Amino acid sequence: MSAAARFLFRRRGGEGWHWTDVLSWIWLVGGLLVMFGPALWLVASSFKTPAALAEFPPTLLPYATKTATVEGFDKPLALYEVVQPDGSVKVLAEARRVGTMAQMVDPAQPGETLRVNIAERRPVRALSFSWSNYTEPFTQFDFLRYLWNSVFVTVMATVITLVVNSMAAFALSKYEFRGRGFAMLVILATLMVPLSVIMVPLYSIISSLGLFNSLWGVILPTVATP
Structure with missing residues (x-):
């Protein structure tokens, strides 16, 4: 060991x-x-479908209701386990739902329709990973541009903040001068000011500097505010 x-x-x-x-x-x-x-x-949750995210109670793993293609229906229908009067369990497909009642059909015999209370059925579920959640951003949006903007803003704001704050910290910790304690008190006091208080004045300053629709309009307020 x-x-x-x-x-x-x-x-x-x-x-x-x-x-x-x-x-x-x-x-x-x-x-x-x-x-x-x-x-x-x-x-x-990133592997779940929007329907799985809206389920309650939620599940940790990404489960999805199985579907089946039924003759006479354009789209696949969700499958459910329904307890029969004799106690047996039969897998039926949901054709339509109105309130608490659902119209169910047997995938093997789609011509017969049954009315089932939604409380008396249980969805047939299986583990299903929605990989499209990771592929669609690259096809539907300019994801790489968004990623680059986030990385650039984060890195530049961090670097500038470290440079400015390290110089201020060095001066306050190493040099003895009149008003050092008051300067430290002012710095600590500004840290307690919430962003919502200075948001409108900050917006006006960014507007007057002509930094709208630019990355520096996001970077500089982050550096300047506590």
Whole structure:
């Protein structure tokens, strides 16, 4: 076992488990789930269809209702499991839904229509990844341009902010001058001003500088505001 592994898995109780070891692991695992759980949910949701995203209660994995092509219908119909009066389960396709009642047809015998309450059926679902969520942005939008704009704005705003703030931090930390404490107090006070308070004046300044419809109109306010 490496030194890093020994450090991570060390125990207060030596060879055995101390109650503080158990409490520490519960705290660490719980924190891991709280921090990365939403990120994992976001990644899993990116593979869902719009209909799956609107489902309640939601599911972690991207499930989709199976469909079947039925004679006499132009579009594929969703499949549902319906409990029959004799207790057996039969797979039917939904032809139409009105309120709480749905008109169901047997894919093998589409000429016969049955009326079923939606509470008495269960969708036939299967794991389905909607890969089109990752391909459509490249075909329907200028995604690479949008990505470049985001990267450029983020990098430039970060670089300029680091340069300006590092010089200010160096002066406040290394030099002794009159009013240094007041300057620090003003900087900290401006950090507490919400963006909504200065949004209208900031908009007017950007308009007067002629920075509308430009990336610098997004970068400079980010650098100048607290």
